[in-house]
Amino acid sequence: MSNSVKGRPSRVGDAPAFRRALIGIVLTLVAIVIVAPLVVIGYQAFSQGIAVYAAAIAHPDTLHAIGLTVVTALIAVPINTAFGVAAAWAITKFDFRGRRFLLVVIEIPFSISPIVAGVAYLFVYGLQGLFGPALEQADIKILFALPGIVLASMFVTAPFVARELIPLMQAQGRDLEEAATSLGASGWRTFFSVTLPNIRWALLYGVVLCNARVMGEFGAVSVVSGNIRGQTNTLPLHIELLYHDYQTAGAFAAASILALLAVVTLVAKVLLERQGAGRARRRPALAAPVAAPKTASAEVPS
Amino acid sequence: MKIRLDNVVKTFETFRAVHGVSLEIESGELVALLGPSGSGKTTILRMVAGLEYADAGHIYFGAEDATDIPVRDRGVGFVFQHYALFPHMTVAENIAFGMKVSKQRRDKTAIDARVADLLRLVQLEGLAERFPGQISGGQRQRVALARALAVDPKVLLLDEPFGALDANVRRDLRRWLREIHQELGITTLFVTHDQEEALDLADRVVILDKGQIVQQGTPEEVCRNPASAFVMNFLGDTNRISAAVAGGIARLGEAQIPAPGFADGPVEIFLRPSDLGWSSSGAGIPATVARVIDRPAGRRILALTATGEAVELDVAPETQVSAREQGIITIERARVYAAG
Numbered sequence: 001m002s003n004s005v006k007g008r009p010s011r012v013g014d015a016p017a018f019r020r021a022l023i024g025i026v027l028t029l030v031a032i033v034i035v036a037p038l039v040v041i042g043y044q045a046f047s048q049g050i051a052v053y054a055a056a057i058a059h060p061d062t063l064h065a066i067g068l069t070v071v072t073a074l075i076a077v078p079i080n081t082a083f084g085v086a087a088a089w090a091i092t093k094f095d096f097r098g099r100r101f102l103l104v105v106i107e108i109p110f111s112i113s114p115i116v117a118g119v120a121y122l123f124v125y126g127l128q129g130l131f132g133p134a135l136e137q138a139d140i141k142i143l144f145a146l147p148g149i150v151l152a153s154m155f156v157t158a159p160f161v162a163r164e165l166i167p168l169m170q171a172q173g174r175d176l177e178e179a180a181t182s183l184g185a186s187g188w189r190t191f192f193s194v195t196l197p198n199i200r201w202a203l204l205y206g207v208v209l210c211n212a213r214v215m216g217e218f219g220a221v222s223v224v225s226g227n228i229r230g231q232t233n234t235l236p237l238h239i240e241l242l243y244h245d246y247q248t249a250g251a252f253a254a255a256s257i258l259a260l261l262a263v264v265t266l267v268a269k270v271l272l273e274r275q276g277a278g279r280a281r282r283r284p285a286l287a288a289p290v291a292a293p294k295t296a297s298a299e300v301p302s
Numbered sequence: 303m304k305i306r307l308d309n310v311v312k313t314f315e316t317f318r319a320v321h322g323v324s325l326e327i328e329s330g331e332l333v334a335l336l337g338p339s340g341s342g343k344t345t346i347l348r349m350v351a352g353l354e355y356a357d358a359g360h361i362y363f364g365a366e367d368a369t370d371i372p373v374r375d376r377g378v379g380f381v382f383q384h385y386a387l388f389p390h391m392t393v394a395e396n397i398a399f400g401m402k403v404s405k406q407r408r409d410k411t412a413i414d415a416r417v418a419d420l421l422r423l424v425q426l427e428g429l430a431e432r433f434p435g436q437i438s439g440g441q442r443q444r445v446a447l448a449r450a451l452a453v454d455p456k457v458l459l460l461d462e463p464f465g466a467l468d469a470n471v472r473r474d475l476r477r478w479l480r481e482i483h484q485e486l487g488i489t490t491l492f493v494t495h496d497q498e499e500a501l502d503l504a505d506r507v508v509i510l511d512k513g514q515i516v517q518q519g520t521p522e523e524v525c526r527n528p529a530s531a532f533v534m535n536f537l538g539d540t541n542r543i544s545a546a547v548a549g550g551i552a553r554l555g556e557a558q559i560p561a562p563g564f565a566d567g568p569v570e571i572f573l574r575p576s577d578l579g580w581s582s583s584g585a586g587i588p589a590t591v592a593r594v595i596d597r598p599a600g601r602r603i604l605a606l607t608a609t610g611e612a613v614e615l616d617v618a619p620e621t622q623v624s625a626r627e628q629g630i631i632t633i634e635r636a637r638v639y640a641a642g
Contacts, residue, residue, distance in 0.1 A: 175384060179380070179386040179388075182353070182376075182379075184403050184453060185400075198389065198390060
């Protein structure tokens with residue numbers, strides 16, 4: 001369709017030379033910036049053979065790092081999902097003072113460097129921090145332990161679910177909930193049988209993005225975890241440690257697992273987008289199952 | 303169920319939407335709340351439903367004070383302007399929703415039977431398994447009505463029920479809603495900004511302006527005796543001409559219009575286009591034709607009077623008239639209101 005027919009003047013920006021140059025530049029950049037590093041990860045991971053790769057992954061420290069990453073995600077993602085749904089519901093269905101302010105606050109983790117969050121947690125929960133002495137007396141360990149890692153991950157990924165839901169729920173308005181309530185449904189019933197089915201794809205999409213970010217988070221976690229090998233190292237931290245130890249194959253083997261997680265996320269994301277999640281299509285459930293007698297007749301040239 | 307509103311007030315932020323409205327709706331009556339946008343009609347409807355709480359005043363359902371009963375327990379059927387059908391449920395599931403969630407337990411066969419009854423009532427028997435996205439606007443409207451009726455509401459409330467439909471569908475649905483109301487006898491209150499819809503459908507029309515009731519009565523009462531210039535203007539096309547009263551008579555050109563009860567001084571005279579005629583002689587207002595617009599029911603003349611006022615009048619389709627023609631506008635009926 002975009003091929004210009006000979007003899008016809010090209011549309012704006014459609015001159016052949018321009019097209020080729022633009023496509024060429026984009027492809028080159030993609031190759032250098034995105035594809036090459038991924039290929040290198042795969043190549044380096046297996047550079048010393050499958051046996052070394054398997055051994056690197058089977059190393060107790062690596063296995064522990066994988067386990068810690070999964071546990072962190074298992075705690076942080078559900079909590080942030082609940083938070084995101086609650087925040088989106090509050091912001092879109094209620095009128096209250098400070099609604100706009102809350103909307104901005106939720107976005108802070110997006111714009112702030114994760115390392116700042118890590119340092120902030122140090123000041124709050126660290127030994128010299130705000131609650132440090134009290135926590136130490138009660139013998140509760142937050143920093144350099146799982147709770148700190150989970151908290152830092154949660155801070156960084158707090159906006160993901162809410163940001164997916166808010167535009168969708170704003171577009172859907174309050175009519176459906178009002179209709180359900182006027183028909184006698186309780187608040188919970190309204191949420192589970194009316195609200196949730198209409199936001200389910202966007203919600204899953206937000207959860208997938210949130211999960212990817214939790215598993216990959218480096219900066220904030222690096223500050224609060226203390227980098228104790230085999231104890232508080234998550235997978236990204238473990239990769240950095242191996243690399244600094246000149247265990248290149250091990251580092252790349254561990255990295256390949258994170259990359260694999262990314263690919264799974266990507267596939268899930270594409271599948272979800274097909275179901276109408278994401279921000280481009282606002283009324284997924286309406287758009288999806290419509291049989292098309294109208295479009296069929298529209299295709300017949302009149 | 304009789305509904306009574308007693309001095310109800312609602313304010314949004316700083317904007318006063320409803321200004322102390324008192325209203326009685328008899329059991330089984332079909333009442334229209336008619337007004338321009340911003341007149342507070344939808345806010346009143348939502349307060350009767352319990353979707354908004356009144357800041358002051360009381361709402362009674364029968365003898366019971368319903369002011370503070372939440373919408374869930376109020377027992378009203380509400381039909382939303384954009385239907386608010388649940389898009390992920392079929393037509394049948396939409397209609398059954400209220401029965402499934404109600405505190406009063408019903409078994410599945412009873413619910414299914416009721417859904418089938420309601421589908422028959424709204425003439426959508428074949429569409430039970432369709433989704434709302436697969437049916438037309440008029441059909442969605444009828445599903446929304448069936449869903450509201452399924453919970454046996456004490457009162458049926460409709461917010462601009464035909465606002466989003468095209469003209470033909472709207473006329474059919476109007477007749478049909480009237481029939482359903484006759485059949486069920488349920489107290490019904492609906493909101494509209496379309497005077498034709500209100501007059502066509504309602505037993506009684508309540509006209510609102512700026513959060514207050516300006517007139518209420520049967521369609522005949524409000525049409526024949528508009529209580530104010532606003533009502534006169536809002537109910538249909540009208541020409542407004544300033545004039546002066548002397549000795550109980552207002553003069554417009556050669557025409558004399560009785561204005562009993564008005565003191566000498568300026569008044570405003572309202573003339574419906576259909577109450578005017580076009581003639582070559584007689585006692586009336588001398589005018590020049592500016593343009594003629596042809597319509598199925600007749601011809602509308604846009605005329606300019608000798609004093610420079612634009613007047614529109616409707617004449618019979620056979621009338622021979624063309625632009626720049628001079629003649630006399632004759633007046634069959636006119637209404638006089640105080641100036642201002």
